[in-house]
Amino acid sequence: MTIRNLDSLFDPASVVAIGASSRPGSVGATVWRNLRNGSFSGARYALNPKYHELDGEPVYASVDALPQVPELAVVCTPAATVPGLIAQLGARGTRAAIVISGGLNAAQKQAMLDAARPYLLRVLGPNCIGALAPHIGLNGSFAHLDARPGELAFVSQSGALVTAMLDWARARDIGFSHFISLGEQADVDFGDLLDFLASDPKTRAILLYIESVQASRKFMSAARAAARNKPVIVVKAGRSSAGGRAAASHTGALAGSDIVFDAAIRRAGMLRVDTLQDLFLAAETLAHFRxxxxxxxxxxxxxxxxxxxxxxxxxxxxxxxxxxxxxxxxxxxxxxxxxxxxxxxxxxxxxxxxxxxxxxxxxxxxxxxxxxxxxxxxxxxxxxxxxxxxxxxxxxxxxxxxxxxxxxxxxxxxxxxxxxxxxxxxxxxxxxxxxxxxxxxxxxxxxxxxxxETPAVAGPSRVVDPEAARAIVAQALAAGRDWLSEPEAKALLAAYAIAVVETRRCDPQPEAAAEAAQAIGLPVALKILSPDITHKSDVGGVALHLENEDAVRSAAASMLERVRAAKPDAHIDGFSVQAMVERSQAQELIVGASIDAVFGPVILFGEGGTAVELLADRAIGLPPLNSPLARALIERTRVARRLAGYRGRPPADREAIERVLINISQLLADVPQIAELDINPLIADDAGVIALDARVRLDARAPAGVPHFAIRPYPQQLVESVRWEGRELLLRPIRAEDEAQHLEFLASLAPEDVRLRVFNSRRHIEHSELARLTQIDYGRESAFVAVECVDGVERTLGVARALSDPDNIEAEFGIIVRSGLKGGGLGLLLMNKLIRTLREQGTQFLIGTVLAENRRMLDLAQELGFEQLPAERGDDTREIRLALQADAKPA
Structure with a gap:
């Protein structure tokens, strides 16, 4: 549930204060005073069985006793009474409640939600200050001040901050469209409010104070949609270290850290600031200088x-x-x-x-x-x-x-x-x-x-091998191991087209190491192999530049002594012998992945080597990644400047680095058992990249994978090949890379076909609008293109898209095919694909608006089973609707 009935929360026709009181200093007295003192013009009621009258107005003893159904209730009674009151309100027909009451335990909170759910009654709180809608004079809070009307919406997770912010804003004559305290977010959360405020005409900018995010995918979808419409500015509490827990990989240490939240805000197109003063500074700047x-x-x-x-x-x-x-x-x-x-x-x-x-x-x-x-x-x-x-x-x-x-x-x-x-x-x-x-x-x-930003059309690349990667992981898990050996980790990378140095595993014997070195070719690097040792350098488990077999034997013997002294309980599996890569002008990098507790899989890039923690030159990105996103991730680090070349050193192959990041993103989607991954160092120069060392931790609970991505990746499973009029076509979801191809398709359309589709004949389209058409949120929008490939070049023949409301009740569709291909069944092919997909996603209805003169579309709709709704707009359009679920009920 997202924006359903939120209009009742912020623009109600009537409101009741449950727990209204005359006791000085009480929450109930303050709420009632705020409701009475505001300019709210709707019906206003007080409910408290202890009173018959308050301030000259009648007080009602129960929900059933109220003279009319209150659209909104403000509840400030003891925690134990809340679930019962919500049930009574829902049964009476109330659509929203602000639960100011605090102290609800887990069982009471769940009972409250269970009581609200059958009636689609929305709950703000519990344990919140309340909400203010200054444009209608509604103050449903126990704040000490009212808010002035304005164009800024402020949403805070901290109740104390709400009252302080009201004070601060009043002194500076700053007004608000909405002023909202979220409390414990049992129901209404940041994602819901972002969806609601994104389309609210009274709100010019959205200001958020966030302490934590719960449903990350919902939050990211709502944030990305809102940020496309208006500025969204965030203050996040907790910039300091998240606790510095010990982690076996460099990247794993960042899980749950503030740098991940920073990456999410950036990816969503929002702006993060450090202080409350900066929050308003940014809002005013974007208002006057955007x-x-x-x-x-x-x-x-x-x-x-x-x-x-x-x-x-x-x-x-x-x-x-x-x-x-x-x-x-x-x-x-x-x-x-x-x-x-x-x-x-x-x-x-x-x-x-x-x-x-x-x-x-x-x-x-x-x-x-x-x-x-x-x-x-x-x-x-x-x-x-x-x-x-x-x-x-x-x-x-x-x-x-x-x-x-x-x-x-x-x-x-x-x-x-x-x-x-x-x-x-x-x-x-x-x-x-x-x-x-x-x-x-x-x-x-x-x-x-x-x-x-639009990624370039991907050129030929090495094919990844997910099955080979899954087999490596399955073998390790079957053996009861949660760490891959170094050779296994490198084989995993090689399966995803990441170049790795030639590596061999041998028994923990100096002679075996010498034989492996001879087979690979000298010079070599020698590393200890042990499931109990992940940072090999820390225990003397790495030897480099071994030029001959005697050097390898001697280094192996010394290494065994050092490791056994430093880690006497460690089980030693053997040695890893790898070719010594001599690239004097290469830059050491680190690429990693880990699982954040909130945002799921994340990817790290930065300067690598043994001093990676000391340098702390790293940036975090959320998968899925494409070329622009990978490039932006690289650019957020200091090492990016050195990669551009300096003092006679040629620039590194940036495209090769980007491909590594993109392929790691794909690996996280394809192999969900990956919990932590470090490639350190990944060396890069003008000749390309190569991984010298890698460590991978597994988790049989599969914390990675597409279901755990905060942003839904490209739905590859929806791509299918079809035959149409003797031609081989591909029906697939639209991609960000399709922008140029989509522009050519739109340019090919006859003006009359464009008018029938969008009710005007506009042919020019800006990049920003093209980006919105091709860079879609696959969790909320479906857009399928029918493409034909001729001589290796794709051409779009038609497109059908549907945008779902945040509650996934209704999706509004649009469809258009090349002007010379109408009437051949291509539209039917696309619409059937769209309908099947929406049914699988649980969408209730597919709706559309069609010009009355567009008989071809109306006939197609009739063939597909759409019903034509009674005319309401009084113009030359027709509203059509198709029920997608057997139990679908109109909103």
Whole structure:
């Protein structure tokens, strides 16, 4: 259940306070006072068997005694009474309840949910402050203040933070569309509210305070959908280490850590900030400056010190200052006195008259491709700040916005600051705050770009062998082992097209090691093999650059002595002998995977080697990965700069590194028993990559695999080959890589066919819209393309898609085929594929809107069993519906 009946929670026609009281300081008294004092115009009732009247209004003794069905109930009674009250409310017809009551034990909480479920009654809480809907004057909370109406929705997991935030926002005149305390999230959770607020017209941006996430796939689907519609900004408690538990692999130590949550927020296209102040700073910046696409910043100021402060802040936040063009410098020279700064920051000197501000701003406006402009002004006695603001405002007003204001001081600049704000110009108290806001905007855009980036069409690649990998894992588990030996781990990687160094296993005898070395070819590396030793270097279990057989024998004998002394109880299986790879200009990397307790399988990339923990240069990504996502994962590390080449060292083969990350992502999907994986080092240079060492831990409970991915991967099982009119076609779900192919398909359609499908003849389509059509959430949307492959090139012949509501009750469909192929049965083929898939996914109804003149589509719908619904819109369209389940009931 997701957004069902949430409108009753936040826009009810009537409300009852259960447990309303006159006892000073009680929750019931505060809730009742807040309901009475607000401007809520709907029916309002109090329920408490101890009273007959409160504040001159009647009080009812029971739910059944209420004169009408309350759409919303606010419950603030003892924990033991809550399940019974929810059952009574549901039976009466109430659709939502805010359960402020705390202290419910697990059994009581479950009983509450069981009572609500038959009636689809939604529960916010328990143990929450409540909810406020300022636009309708509803205050269903025990907060000490009301919220002002506005366009920001604030959702908090912390009740104490709700009241503090109300105080903070009231002092700054910040308004809200919704103000919601989640409490224990027994029913309504972050995913539900993200879905609801994403389509709420009163909400411009969504602000979240999160302590924990429960249903990760639901959360990620809702977050990705919401972030495509409007800014979603998150403060997450617990940035510090998650506890530093001991782990057998480097990657495993990160499971449950804050870096994983950070990766999830980035993947969803949201913005994470550190503090509550930054939460509102980001929201206001995105409101006033969101359309600016600049990556660099130009500082315009009347004071050298203020410019230096801004430049220092930019350097500390990795915000590049714009490089002024030669023409811009020449024009500024002509307008400014000789003593101006001749660079960025642009210091126009403290004695500047109004005309100098205007002239400098005009020049920078003409150089807008060079970035955004931050105007920092310190008050002087030369010209009142208000005059400067009035003169600059006409130049500052622009779409997209390009100017940020920073009026330093207080009394002397208050009118100028007010004028800028009233003019819609983003304004900040200090240069540091302004630069931080710009930095947040850059991060937000980068996350949004990742949502929309289209991967290239995959070229020929080595085929992975899932069956070989599964056989290796099954053999180890059958033997009762949860760690693969190093040779087994490398065989597993080789099955997924990851190059590994030639490795042989031998008995724990020096002579056996020498024979293996001779067979491989010298020089070699020698490593101990033991299920009880995972970090071999820590116990002297690694020897490198062994040039001859005597060196191998000697190293093997010494190694056995060291290991037995350091780990006397360790069982030694033998030695791993591998070819010594000599690539002097290669970079050591680490690639890993582990299972996060919340978000499931995660992938790590960073600088590798023996000092991996000390360097802590790593980034985390959520599978599934494609090329843009793998590239973004690499770019978030410091080692990425060295991979680009330096001091005569050629760039490493980045595509080869990306393929390793993508293949590890696929391995996690195909082999669910993988619990931890480290490739360290994976060495990379211009010749490619090769894994020198690997360790893999298994878990028979299968914590990886597609069901545990926070983001549903491409549903390969839905790909099928079919014959149509003597042609071999592929019916498959659409892919992100299909963008160019889909654009060609749309361009091929006749204008009339487009009009019949989307009710207008628009032919031009932006990249962002194409990305939405091809980069779909497979958990919520189905989109099948019929493609024909001719001479190795795919061509889309038709597409059918359906978008489900968050409750999976209804899915609205659309279908279109190439203009020259209509009437040949291709539409029927696609619709049957769509219908079968939605039935298997449990969708209740397939619905559609069809132009009355589109007889071909209406006839196809009739053939498929759709019913035509009574006309409600009063136009030339027809609503059609197909029940997909035997017990389907309309909402």
């Amino acid at each position: 359309g600016n696409l600049a990556d660099t910043l130009t500082v315009l100021t009347n004071g050298g010190g203020a410019g230096v402060m801004a430049a220092d802040a930019a350097a500390s936040l990795d915000v590049p200052l714009s490089e002024l063009s030669a023409d811009t410098l020449r024009r500024l020279d002509a307008e400014l006195p000789a003593g101006w700064s001749h660079g960025n920051p642009v210091d126009i000197i403290g004695d500047a008259p109004v005309e100098r501000y205007q002239a400098a701003l005009r020049v920078l406006a003409d150089d807008m491709p060079g970035g955004a402009v931050l105007f920092v002004h310190a008050p002087t006695a030369i010209v009142p700040s208000l005059e400067i603001a009035r003169a600059m405002l006409p130049l500052a007003r622009h779409q997209p916005p390009w100017l940020m204001g920073c009026w330093l001081g207080d009394t002397a600049v208050v009118q100028a600051r007010t004028l800028f704000r009233e003019g819609g110009i983003a304004d900040y108290a200090t240069p540091e705050v302004a630069v931080r806001a710009f930095s947040m905007l850059r991060s937000y855009r980068q996350n949004q770009a990742q949502l929309l």
